[in-house]
Amino acid sequence: MKTHKFFKVAMLLLLTGLAACDNERNPGFNPNDYEPIVAPDPVHTLDAMASGERVVLSSSSLTDIVLKWTPTTAHGNTVYRYEVLIDTIGGDFTNPVEISLSDNNGLEPQLTLSHYQANAIGKLAKFRCNTNGTLRWKVRAYCGLDDSISSLEGFFIIFMMDGIDNIPSEDEPIYITGAGTEDNGDETRALQMLRQDDGIYQTFVRLKANQPYVFMANVGGQKCYYYSDERGILRERNEGEKYTMQVDKEGIYRITINMGEQSISYDEIGDVWLYNISGNYRQDFNYLGYGKWGIVNYTARKQTESWAASGETRHSFKMMINGTEYRWGNRGRDEGAPNLDTDDNYYNLYLLATGTDGWDYSFRFCDDLLQWGEPSNGVYQATVKTDITLYFNADFGVYTHRWVASETNGN
Incomplete structure (x- = not known):
């Protein structure tokens, strides 16, 4: 019995001793042993780009814009980071136009902006x-x-880069209008330009000499006008401005504008005609207005050749551009003859490189439409008169042409 009691007493002492050791190693949370978290003091001093400095932004500039301030007072080993809040006149910084981390992922007391970033x-x-x-x-x-946000604020002025603010999207057409155009200033009758690519538009139009015209679009519900300045740079009119353009010589022009490059070019258009290389035959077209050329009651012809006893029908359309002869032809180099069910894409017009072989990339006549008569001196003539129209405008979304039977055929 004594041995058993001794064992119980020994175990009790051992457990007490272990508990005492644990208390020494884990004394519990003592706030005095930890550095307190202190909210940062606000920045009190702005050192650079804070007093109305003006910067002319340039795409070619190699000098950055640097906003600087004196770091906030550090407390112990606490590391602070910085953000710059940028707003406009009238803003209260609750919804700034831009929030940017300072340099070095927010650790540096400065923010470096390129001219492109400032322009953005x-x-x-x-x-x-x-x-x-x-x-x-x-x-x-x-x-x-x-x-904490600084109570002080800095400000600086930027002169924005050159450019056009409102560039129409693919679904927002551009028109040419004004007293100098074919609509005589009636915007409801303005001629739509054909979109060639992003920001690139083209039109064929007759312009009056020394009469105003301008380009027009509705961008995001806002009516915008565009013009070229005295240096030939394409610009957008600001509110209240009335800038227009004019030409010194009346005529038909091909006008191409590039919104991205802010460029505009003019090409003077002369004669337009249908050309059969077989027999060297030419049929002149009349300008019909709004970028269209055509002829009515036309009697087509084709000439026999050693390789084409039924007549050679390859033809294309020629145009004088700035005094040089150009040819508009087919997309395919050697397309077959169309019929009445041929897709309209066959008739799309493509400007061919000068020097292209005259037989290549030609159109062929539609025999089903023209209904040829008997040959005379090796030449066939169509028994169905036709109206031919060249569409150098946006009516079909591409430059193209159409043949239709003339109304006079029934008379």
Whole structure:
């Protein structure tokens, strides 16, 4: 019995001793042993780009814009990061146009902006190209969820890069209008330009000498006008401006504008005609207005050749552009003859490179439509008169042409 009691007492002492050791190794949480988390002090001093400095933005500039400030006071070993809040005149920084981490992932007391970045911020602020805009900025210092925003604010002025603010989308057509055009200034009758590619548009139009015209589009519900300045640079009219263009010589022009490059080019158009290489036959077309050329009551002809006893029908369309002869032809190099069911794409017009073989990329007549008579001196003539129209406009979304039977055939 004594041995058993001794064992119980020994075990009790051992457990007590172990508990005492645990208390020494794990004394529990002591706030005095930890550095307290302190919210950062706000930035009090703005050092650069804070007093109305003006920067002319340029795509070729190699000099960055640097916003600088004096770091906030550090508490112990706490690491603070910085964000720059950028707003416009009238903004209250609750919804700034831009929030950017400072350099080195927020650790540096400065923000470096390229001219492109500053221009992008200006666009967010709705600044128009080629105009001044004022940007205001504050600094937010933060650590974890704690932050403070400087009560001071800086401001600087940027002169926006050259460009066009409102470039129409693919579904927003551009028109040419004005007293100098064929609509005589009636915008409801304006001629739509054909979209060639992103930002590139073209039209064929008769212009009056020394009469105004301008380009027009509805972009995002806003009516916009475009013109070329005295240097030939394409620009968008600002509110209240009335800039237009004019030509010194009346005539038919091909006008091409490139919104991205802000360029505009003019080509003077002369004669337009149908050309059969077999027999060297030419049929002149009349300008019908609104980018269309054509002829009515036309009697087609084809000439026999050693390889074509029933007549050679290959033909194309020629146009004088700036005094040089160009040919409009087929997409395929050697397409067969169409019939009444042939897809309209067959008739699309493509400007061929000068020097292209005259037989290649030609169209062929539709025998089903023309209904040839008997040959005379090796030449066949169609018994069905036709109206031919060349569409150098946006009516079909591509330059093309159509043949239809003339109404006079029934008389």
